[in-house]
Amino acid sequence: MPAKSLAARKDHLSRPANQLELLANGIFKSGELPTFREKVKQTYGELKPGKLEILQINVGYMCNQVCSHCHVDAGPDRKEIMTRETMQHCLDAIKKTGAHTLDLTGGAPEMNPNFRWFVEEASKAGIKDFIVRSNLTIIVANKKYYDLPEFFKKYNIHVVSSLPFYKKEKTDRQRGKGVFSKSIEALKMLNAVGYGKEGSGLKLDLVYNPSGAFLPTNQEALERDFKNALKEDFDIDFNQLFAITNLPISRFLEYLIASENYEDYMYALVEAFNPSAVQNVMCTNTISVSWDGWLYDCDFNQMLELKVASKVKHIEDYNEEVLQNREILISQHCYGCTAGAGSSCQGSVT
């Protein structure tokens, strides 16, 4: 499809159904490239849920940042916030789940006024492994958040934080002016209570995602570069670096179209399809819960409003056995999870 006509469709992309339509019928209309479904069928077989390990709960789309690549379309003006009542349904599900990890995400999950209460209650409900996806800058945004590193430590929360690059210019370009300096300040506060320090048992991982229409390079090499640069320049330590591929949805899809990179990016994803990544894509071991309690195969399907294909669709009716037999809903955006070394919220999957 010519870039011009894609650009004309940009306005419609705030609606997830239009994003799906574009992904399904854009450059693939001519049939010259296979659908993700066909590709998986030819090379792997059927994509099915495996053992459930992670409940990923999105406690709201409000965020103190407005990053250019954000697949959640999060920002300070988003009002969607999980209520205590929905959190209570999540806690009921947590008591029944076989999943060992609770992964809290947003927006900035810490901005939900019930965030700390929820962590405390989930801990009482038996969750041992917590992940909080913190954008770092929230820790220094306001004095009411300054003690977050201590709070994380108290519950032995595994902190996973985005840092697009170890240099100011690239980071600020993607995440906003001043974000790099604030992120460094927050990383120092986390290091000060033991996060990322050898022997502390407090895990601090960073997430890298490309700042433009290209795929991430080798995760191990990137991790070495990040570790060396952050140590040398700021005396900062962290554990692992996760390299994540930007999926062509939401704000990143708009960026691809506005920059006339959409077609090339989709071709690059399809060309880099790696069958051995399929078995470990996120939807095989995770269920994603939205701020209003609906259930999804993953965070990306949540953004595309593709609710699980199961008679259990809401956390209020949670039934893991029924959910485990669902069909995973896949479409062209899924190529982002299987390109190169594969990509998930925990980085490469191969």
Ligand code: SF4
């Ligand atoms: S990418 Fe993360 S930090 Fe940036 S706007 Fe989205 S949720 Fe907020």
Ligand code: SF4
């Ligand atoms: S986008 Fe979601 S449903 Fe598609 S492969 Fe990735 S994790 Fe699975």
